[in-house]
Structures are given as structure tokens and as C-alpha cells.
Amino acid sequence: MKKTLIKIGCFIALTIGVAGCNSQLDDYYVDPDKTTNPTIEKLFSSILDNNRARPNYTEMREIVLPMCAAYCQTAACDNKEERWIQTVNPVEALWNDYYTPSNQSTDINYNTGNGVMAQYRTMQRLYSNLPLDERPNFTIFMMAGKALLLDQTAQMIDLFGDIPYTQAGSLDMSNTISNAAFQNQKQLYDSVLIGLKDIADWFTATTPNAVAAASFSAQDYLMKGSIDKWRRYVNSIRLRYLMRVSRVDVDEARAKTEIQEILSNPILYPLVDGDGVGDNYNPANTDILLYQLTNYNNQPSDAFRQIRAQMAPEYMLNNVMIPANDPRIPFMFDKNTRNDGTPNRWYRAMSQTEVNQADSVNNYAIWDSTTYLTNAKLPGIYMSAPEVNFLKAEAFERWGLTGGTAQNSYELAIRQAIAFMNFLHNINNNQIEPLTQPSTATVSTFLLQPSIAYTGNSEARLEKIYTQKWLHFNVLQGRQAWAEYRRTGYPRITVIPSTRPGYELPPTRFMYPASEVAYNSSYKDVRDKDHRDTKIFWMGE
DSSP: OGGGTTTOOTTHHHHTTTTOOSHHHHTTSOOGGGOSOOOHHHHHHHHHOOTTTTTOHHIIIIIIIIIIHHHTTSSOOOOSTTTTSOOHHHHHHHHHHHHOGGGOOSOTTTOOOOOHHHHHHHHHHHHHTSOGGGGGGTHHHHHHHHHHHHHHHHHHHHHHSSEEOTTTTHHHHHSOOOOOOEEOHHHHHHHHHHHHHHHHHHHHHOOOOHHHHHHHHHHOTTTTTOHHHHHHHHHHHHHHHHHHTOSTTTTHHHHHHHHHHHHTOTTTSOOSSGGGOOTTOOHHHHSEEEOOOTTOOOOTHHHHHTTTTTBOOHIIIIIIITTTTOTTHHHHEEOOBOTTSOBOSSOOOOOTTOSOHHHHGGGSOEEOIIIIITOTTOOEEEEOHHHHHHHHHHHHHHHOOSSSOHHHHHHHHHHHHHHHHHHHHHTOSSOSSOOOOOOHHHHHHHTTSTTTSSOSOHHHHHHHHHHHHHHHHTTTTHHHHHHHHHHHOOSOOOOOOOSSTTOSSOOSSOOOOHHHHHHOGGGGGTGGGOSTTOOOGGGOO
16 A cells, blocks of 8 residues: 555565575574574664665666766766656655565665665664663664664755654654655754764763673674774764755855864864875775675676666766876776777767767777776765865864864875775776776876866855865765755756756755655645645755
């Protein structure tokens, strides 16, 4: 019954973790498909298994490449008149994957989200039914699970605007069936930020008892039970979402104050910042990465090639990277080979106005085969050190905060972003063309390039920060790239209008899925906002 999409809960014991039937996850929790007694720790492990966070085929093929990344040009798209039209079924599947786990495939190469909302609601119910003296053994699961829920909730707001939240999952919590109300996006974002602050303070003050620590370490395959990493993750996503609301015409004063508190207190609020290490920073040690399961074997090439997204993005390669002689170019792109078998002589992206893309694709650069197209080990990126340091650089540049300098953070972020590309290239054991990480001297020379050097007025320096962060996000974090492009307006890409009436330009949000329009009576409260060009609140006026 479709009208229960955002009220799902009573079927959770039967559907929890349909993506979890694999050898790796069995190490962390009993296969929920084989039990009708889900537990808090099992549910927590299942929440971690989120293929909307990984570069899974479905997420990349249907959401990131043709929409989020294409809208902000970290991915190329077909030059066709329907290119800016939101595809309906994938967006409905994305919506469902946040609210309920029932949308999963049994094939781990193609299954998608994990119903983080429904699973957390069941965790809440189970926790509330525990004897008081047993709750300390499970509180850490509740706090970590809520952090994951709040992160995904902020991303849903970034995509849709107002969404159901507080009343979603009411059936499992209270045996009450109701049409979950859509909540005001700004108020809900505020609740996310307050919740993240509370969780950060809890992790700082807590020392789990022996039972909780042992159980959490066994179940937490994302951060291996590291309290330090959970603190850094929570503080870092809080920094991200505070910056998201930081426009002058949104909530700059609040963002400035809270970000200053974070940046001036690294002991109290540690971040995923790589601990100041640049060229030698290792993302595997510091970043929050959701690795593919051990039996995942689907290479990303199909997701790219089926929609010609393997093409190098024109603005990124031709306008940003080539003029600066960017050392990441061979890690990110292949020159490609022409139809007659001869290799192209140089890196060059196809123009987005090219009429015969299908005939010309081999004449231009594509995404690198080792790093992207054949790399079945590409991880999901919850948070990376380069992103955190670009956020720091923006804060220092805009507000002159204490705790660091804009130039140091910016240059550190670029060094880490280059090291990050080397990391992605090397996790693929089947390297078509092994590459050597650029030397410190090479990167130092790159940092002196006119388009990269931290020079110019404040607006010019901020443009460099925003553009380099957008480049770092590229296709792997297409959702974040699209959000930051809408917030900042950078980089100054050229959008070629479509000839389809009403769809001339990319949208500024996803429209609600048909199931919500048809079956949730609360939809009437947001009907007037449900347009493709309605702004998300943090875009300002």
C-alpha cells in the first residue's frame, strides 16, 4: 500500500538488511533475513550498509551522473533536449530508500539504500523497551545511528526542500497510522544542526562501558568502533551543514559563531582534516569512507557508458585543469583512443554543444579507466580531509576567524586532494597504466599557477576555494557538488539551454515523487512549493 511509504515500520523485522546477506556483513551481525528478532546492534550495522552512500550502479547511473553531477557539470551529459528533465522513477526510488528498506534488490551489485529512517525508528522502539539498567549498553548505537540519520536527512533536504521527518515511521513507534507532515526545511535543518551538536558533545563526554565498547567495535564496520573517528565525523558534517546555511541572506551570524567555536577548539571539536598532513596524507587512515563489500564485483563503467557520462566534463578539464597544468589530469582522465585504434595526442574534453556525440566520443578524453571506469573498489565518501580544509579556508577567508589561515587551509586541501586521487587510483588492483604520485615539488609548482595561487581580492580567492572543492567532489560526490554549486554560484560554468519548453535550464531541486503526491494527504501543504525551480532555503533570495 503505497500511502504507507513514509509510515513504514511494522514490516521492519522482515525487511531489515535485505542487502546484508553477504560474507562481510555476516561478520558484524546475524543475517536479519533469518530472524524475526532484530536487535539494536543488528539494525545499526544494517544502517551502515547504504548503497546510496557508495558509488553503487543504481545511485551513479540514475541519480548522480545524469542529474546531480550533470546539473553542476562535474559530469558530462548527452546533448539532447530532455537532458534537464528529472527522471521520475529513480527519484521515487531514492525517496523510498531513505524512508523504507523495502526497495532493495537482492543483487548487491544493484541494490540501493537501506531505509535509514525506518531502521532508526525501530532502534528507538527497541531502546525504549529496554530496562533502564541495560540502556547504557546500547546508547552509543543510538547516538551513532542518529548521526547517520541526520546526515542523510540534511542531504534529503538539500535535494527536495521540505520533507516528512518527525512523524515519519510513526507506525513502528506508536502503532499510529498517520500521514506524516512535511516539515519546514529551514526549521528541520536547524534541528539537524542542533542534533549534531548534541551528539558531538555526547561523544566528547562519554566513556562507553566495557560491554558497549566491545559490542560497538564488533558491529561498527565503518569506523571500527573508534570514538575519535565518530567525533571527527560528526563535527565535520556539522561544519559542512553550518557552511551550507552561511549565506548573508540565510543565517550567516549563526554559522560564523558556531564555526568559530569548532575551529578554535580542535581538542573539543576534532575534525576529519588529515591532521595537517598534505602530500603524504592517507585517506584510508583519516577519512570516513564506506568501502564496497568484499563480494561486490560490479565495475562502474556500465553506469558511465550507458548514458555517455564517461566523457570528460568540458569546463572541468578544458577550463580549470589544462590551463593550470593540473597534476591530477592523468589520474582522473584518459586521452582515449580513436575509432581507428590510434590514441589521441592530448587531453581534451568534448564540447557540450557537440552535435554528434556518439560519433565523436572516442576523439576526446574520458574518465580514467583505472581510477573510475574499472574500479570496483571505489568507496563511498562520508567525509574527506580535503573537503574539511576547503571549508576551513572559506571560513577563514570570509570571516577572519582564529584557528588557522585561509591560504594554509586552501593549499593543504589541494595537496590532500591530489593525494586523494592517487589513493583512488591505487585501490584498483587492475591498473591499466600505473602512475606515480606527484612529488611535493611538483605540487608546490602547481600551487604557483596563476589560476591556483592564493592571490587576488577576497572574491577571487573564494572563487578558487569553491572551484577546487567542486573539482575534488567531481562525480563521486555529485550530490555535494550540486549543493555547493547552488549555494555559491561557483564555478562560473556555462549552461547550454535545452530547447524543451519548461526545461530550458537544470532544476534547483528534485520534485516530490508521484506516490507522495497521490497518497500523502499532507502533500497539500507543500503543493505550491513543488516546482523544479523552487529554491532550497540555503540558496537565499
